[in-house]
Amino acid sequence: MSRIPEGRPAAGTPVVAVEKLTIAQPHGRVLLHEANFSLAAGEVVILAGPSGSGKSTLVNLLSGAISAADEGWRIAGHVSFGGARVDMSRERITLGGVVFQNFALFDELTVGQNLAIAADHNAAVGSALIAAIDGLLKDVDRDVPVNNCSGGQRQRVAIARTLLGNHPVLFLDEPNSGLDVSASKRLAELIRSLSTEIGVPVVIIAHHYRHLIDVADRVLMLDPRRHALVELPANALRLERELQAIEAHPDAAGPDAGAPIAPDRATVAVAAGPTRSSAIWRMGWTLRFLAGYLWELCFSPSALLFVGLGSVIVGFVTTWFIFQYLPFRDLLLPIIHSDALAGVAFAELRVLAPLTTAVLIATRNTALIGADIGHKVYSDQIKAMRNLNVPHDIYLTGAVLTASAVASVVLTLMSECLTGWVAMVTWSYIFPEDSTYMWRDQYFQRLWPPGQLLMDGTDWIAAKAIPSIVGAAGIALYFGYKPKSTVVDINQSIAQALIWGLSFVLIWQSVLTLVEFKFVSARLETTF
CATH class of the missing domain: 3.40.50.300 (P-loop containing nucleotide triphosphate hydrolases)
Structure with a gap:
């Protein structure tokens, strides 16, 4: 960030001098050629x-x-102020x-x-x-x-x-x-x-x-x-x-105009230059932005309701149709009831609940992230943060990705618990004469052995949920940060974020599920 001496200069005192400034746009059009002003x-x-x-x-x-560091821009000239002389072709x-x-x-x-x-x-x-x-x-x-x-x-x-x-x-x-x-x-x-x-x-x-x-x-x-x-x-x-x-007379060039040529591309310094220090993040502001995104992406009532409804549907539909519409139900259920419950648990908790949760979170959150960041770009809030030395990469990008990781853990855990509970309620409705203790013993018998802290496959569930949900958020950020000149651009970025984010979730979940089945196939064959 530019720094100013303690005392302001007296009125009329030269503060800034710009010498031989040349600016050429990425497509080659020259806007200024060796301009001087103070x-x-x-x-x-x-x-x-x-x-x-x-x-x-x-x-x-x-x-x-x-600056000249940005893709395609060609800039030359010097700016002097406060005793410093900056080469615009090399420094921001x-x-x-x-x-x-x-x-x-x-x-x-x-x-x-x-x-x-x-x-x-x-x-x-x-x-x-x-x-x-x-x-x-x-x-x-x-x-x-x-x-x-x-x-x-x-x-x-x-x-x-x-x-x-x-x-x-x-x-x-x-x-x-x-x-x-x-x-x-x-x-x-x-x-x-x-x-x-x-x-x-x-x-x-x-x-x-x-x-x-x-x-x-x-x-x-x-x-x-x-x-x-x-x-x-x-x-x-x-x-x-x-x-x-x-x-x-837009094409009437002056006698000394000549045919200005864009300056050559220079090797641009990675640092921001002597007139700007690196943006420093503050813990208080980091926590404030993080809390806002945690609420919006994870803990708000709409997020909990959205994932909760999906979990209810998975728990009810799977359990209801397995036990109500099983072929030769009256003959087979007394024989395979225990194995059927264990199979329902595997399908619901290892596959359907994580997949449904990831799809729902990605659908909701990519739209929210795309709209939020897209609006900040369109309304120049991102430019304002840069101009004020506020690190948007930490307060926005970092907070969104961190909140998405937390949401993937919290909402997936909630979905697992709610799916299992709805499955139990549905089973109890179908078999009112049986005790729920029987359901717990048979539902979790192959997924959660007694004395084991975590359910079998927790690592696989985490591997599917966290990268897919955080990846979808990253895709939403990418499209959100793209330049926006109209409201239509915001809408298009939201649509692109949804399409690519959901595609990533489905591909990641499908590939990991296939790898998971391949990895545990021998064990599955002996237990089911």
């Missing part, structure tokens, strides 16, 4: 340009969301904190927790910044979930949380999108006073710049014709004319 303390800068010109890409680069830099257009607040946390998670993963901010944050949130209850806040409150919470990330630059992505004229003016005044008070450069990505430009010091415009970053005065009419000229 940012000063306390100034407000409008970052403008036509759609697709690279405004968001530039912000993503300076905020650490992309997290120079700016980003307030995303949709705010990217963490839905499962309260206002106070959204602030706390940023503060806990970054260097402490100064008293002036704390005072500015308190002023931003003076009418916001920090104990309520962020979803209970109004749009304006959520925006101010997002700004305050980003400030706690302690970055040298603050980026605002379309902050006035969807606001009326009055709200846009109030926001502009807030941004101006905030930049002056905290003494950091504020860069605003804006399509609707009418009211924001009134408080700006200057404008940086991306010109796709020249692949350049052009500095303009903070004048709305001048900016509008420039943008109209670009739209009217």
Whole structure:
């Protein structure tokens, strides 16, 4: 994470200098070619340009969301600040904190927790910044979930949380999108006073710049014709004319444009670079996220009910049909009753219950995981976690996989117990004159010898249940983390997670069952 000196520089003091920055997209299109610009303390800068010109890409680069290490990107140039000079072709830099257009607040946390998670993963901010944050949130209850806040409150919470990330630059992505004229003016005044008070450069990505430009010091415009970053005065009419000229003549290159070529791919350092330390996980936050996923994936009433219904069906149907519809039932049952009960136990507890449980858990949990992670990607919460130095690989990925492993053990154990109990109740209904002691003696006689702690085959049940359920969760994470640009992408990722997750469960369970039967076939032949 970028670190800032204890004292903020005086207003107007150069803070950041970007030299000869070149950015080429993975498919080869050059967005910027040897661009130079600087940012000063306390100034407000409008970052403008036509759609697709690279405004968001530039912000993503300076905020650490992309770098030359990412597949296909070609980046060259240097960034200087705080006495350091960073080679962008070799190192990732997290120079700016980003307030995303949709705010990217963490839905499962309260206002106070959204602030706390940023503060806990970054260097402490100064008293002036704390005072500015308190002023931003003076009418916001920090104990309520962020979803209970109004749009304006959520925006101010997002700004305050980003400030706690302690970055040298603050980026605002379309902050006035969807606001009326009055709200846009109030926001502009807030941004101006905030930049002056905290003494950091504020860069605003804006399509609707009418009211924001009134408080700006200057404008940086991306010109796709020249692949350049052009500095303009903070004048709305001048900016509008420039943008109209670009739209009217999109292919009219300037005299010095030439034909920019994407920079060569460089060997990129594995480390994040001198401007960013590794994200450090905190035990308290680890347990908080883990507890949330444990509840959702394992202990919530819907999870218990879902698996419970499957266990009831397995226990009832198997026992009922074996003893009610056995051919020549009246002749054979007195002879094979004991062996039939032992066979039912093997089929239910070693095969059907583990398989049914794994399928049900995978069906439910892959959908939940895919939806949850997909939503976090779509709403930029994953980008926000990276930008705030919050390790999502531990708090999300690690917590989901750990909760899935716990769910595989707990819910499979519950299924085994419930299946056996339902089998006993069903048998007692069919044979009301017989004692349940007889059922227990004959049902478990070959699976659970007296004095043995665990049932025979527990290792096989675990080998089938845990990898299949955790593997399905991993597949859901893979599809959930894929980029999402629309809600349709989320739905598609859920469908893909379900299809591939269930396929993995069925294949794993089938293969392990065949291996299990092969491994214990000699014993089965002597006992059944």
